[in-house]
Amino acid sequence: MNETAEMIAMLCRRIKIARIEKNLSQQELANKSRIGIATIKRIEQGESITLQTLIAVLRGLDELDQLNNLLAYNEVIHKTAMEQLKRKRKYRTIKQEKVDVLVENDFLRSKVNTMRWKH
Numbered sequence: 557m558n559e560t561a562e563m564i565a566m567l568c569r570r571i572k573i574a575r576i577e578k579n580l581s582q583q584e585l586a587n588k589s590r591i592g593i594a595t596i597k598r599i600e601q602g603e604s605i606t607l608q609t610l611i612a613v614l615r616g617l618d619e620l621d622q623l624n625n626l627l628a629y630n631e632v633i634h635k636t637a638m639e640q641l642k643r644k645r646k647y648r649t650i651k652q653e654k655v656d657v658l659v660e661n662d663f664l665r666s667k668v669n670t671m672r673w674k675h
Contacts, residue, residue, distance in 0.1 A: 565602040567610075572600040574617050589616030 575585050575596075582600070586593040589612040599605050599613065614620045 564604055568599050568602045568605065571613055571617070574619060575600075578617060580617075585613070585616050587616075589613050591616075 575582070580588070582596045583593055586596045589596070591609060591612050595609060596613070599609070605613075611620070611623065614623055
């Protein structure tokens with residue numbers, strides 16, 4: 557079994573455990589979630605679940621805040637990471653290449669103007 561399938565199976569087991577802990581039958585959870593009982597049975601057997609169905613089941617279990625907590629946590633991490641990048645940019649110095657520029661007088665003094673081409 558691949559990692560994704562294992563995660564789905566674990567999620568389905570947790571849904572079943574939450575239903576049992578809340579003393580709900582499969583039919584009651586199906587009614588509260590507004591999905592079919594066959595879907596609840598498939599979920600509890602570890603079959604794949606869509607995001608829409610997951611949200612419906614979490615709503616039926618009164619656990620929708622669990623998904624919200626996950627999203628809020630990721631949002632905080634993302635904002636913190638972005639702030640750290642911004643901070644680093646403020647302190648980063650840009651290295652400028654020094655270019656020797658010949659001033660007009662320097663060119664006249666140089667040996668370049670005294671060179672002769674061979675024919």
